[in-house]
Amino acid sequence: MNRFSYSKPQQVSEALQQLSDTGRFIAGGTNLLDLMKENVARPSQLVDINALPLNKIETTQAGGLRIGALVKNSTVAYHPDVERVYPLLAHAILAGASAQLRNMASTGGNLLQRTRCYYFYDVGTPCNKREPGSGCGALEGQNRIHAILGHSEQCIAVHPSDMCVALAALEATVHVSGPSGNRSIPFADFHRLPGDTPHLDTNLAPDEIITAVELPPRGFAENFAYLKLRDRASYAFALVSVAAGLELNGTSIGAARIALGGVAHKPWRCPEVEAALIGKPATEESYRMAADALLQGAVGFEHNRFKIELARRAIVRALSEAAAGVNAQ
Ligand code: SF4
Numbered sequence: 001m002n003r004f005s006y007s008k009p010q011q012v013s014e015a016l017q018q019l020s021d022t023g024r025f026i027a028g029g030t031n032l033l034d035l036m037k038e039n040v041a042r043p044s045q046l047v048d049i050n051a052l053p054l055n056k057i058e059t060t061q062a063g064g065l066r067i068g069a070l071v072k073n074s075t076v077a078y079h080p081d082v083e084r085v086y087p088l089l090a091h092a093i094l095a096g097a098s099a100q101l102r103n104m105a106s107t108g109g110n111l112l113q114r115t116r117c118y119y120f121y122d123v124g125t126p127c128n129k130r131e132p133g134s135g136c137g138a139l140e141g142q143n144r145i146h147a148i149l150g151h152s153e154q155c156i157a158v159h160p161s162d163m164c165v166a167l168a169a170l171e172a173t174v175h176v177s178g179p180s181g182n183r184s185i186p187f188a189d190f191h192r193l194p195g196d197t198p199h200l201d202t203n204l205a206p207d208e209i210i211t212a213v214e215l216p217p218r219g220f221a222e223n224f225a226y227l228k229l230r231d232r233a234s235y236a237f238a239l240v241s242v243a244a245g246l247e248l249n250g251t252s253i254g255a256a257r258i259a260l261g262g263v264a265h266k267p268w269r270c271p272e273v274e275a276a277l278i279g280k281p282a283t284e285e286s287y288r289m290a291a292d293a294l295l296q297g298a299v300g301f302e303h304n305r306f307k308i309e310l311a312r313r314a315i316v317r318a319l320s321e322a323a324a325g326v327n328a329q
Pocket of ligand 1: 137
């Protein structure tokens with residue numbers, strides 16, 4: 001049995017002081033408790049952060065939205081400002097997990113959830129993410145759900161979140177606090193590619209805590225789509241997902257955002273591809289060009305090569321739906 005201590009601080013400063021080197025923060029626990037039950041995570045201490053004052057959604061001076069780290073996923077999805085200005089985010093959240101999980105899962109926790117690679121959860125198999133240097137069971141094993149972009153010889157896992165794909169497309173900012181103060185991390189820099197350090201999922205330091213996620217004013221509410229393709233219709237992680245946002249000038253593209261989920265160790269974006277769409281006609285030909293460019297360099301493995309073509313078609317379909325405004329209220 002893994003014995004651990006438990007505390008429930010009231011303030012962020014207290015929580016930071018209480019956390020030991022082998023301790024973990026816990027909020028909704030929708031991923032950490034699974035990891036503890038499977039012996040993947042064995043913290044000596046749980047610091048329950050549910051009493052911290054991080055559960056508000058507020059409008060920012062810049063005209064965006066600041067979502068506290070403890071706001072539940074379901075609260076975000078049904079918040080009137082999110083539904084009105086950031087429906088892409090609402091759609092992505094509602095495409096993820098089950099209603100029960102969304103009622104428990106926190107905003108900060110969603111960013112920190114760990115991969116669903118089967119070998120990561122099976123302590124009897126090698127996994128460089130769980131145990132650096134032990135090998136990667138997925139490289140030659142069952143790799144249907146694994147990465148086609150940005151992977152390394154050390155790890156081919158994908159980030160499992162839907163919400164993070166939308167946050168990447170919306171260019172959110174992650175606010176964090178630590179012993180040396182507060183800092184802000186652009187969403188694109190928050191998650192990491194595996195490289196030689198697959199045990200590190202994010203650039204959050206072990207002694208830091210997420211306090212909020214901030215959305216800029218631009219929400220792409222008129223022309224957006226969140227397309228999630230998976231093995232069954234509900235309560236499944238994405239094989240491929242696409243968050244797409246467009247601004248149209250008549251029949252041409254004024255601005256574009258495309259983020260992919262289920263294909264890499266982090267939500268996958270390529271600002272150069274988005275920039276190349278500006279001024280192009282909003283047609284399938286333009287979307288195909290973008291899809292080809294986004295997937296340049298994609299490499300699959302024995303069981304997941306189909307994801308390259310699946311992603312190509314998903315990008316074209318998501319951009320077509322976004323341009324048609326089929327999801328706008
Ligand atoms: Fe572990 Fe990554 Fe390999 Fe999965 S893909 S077994 S998480 S190293």
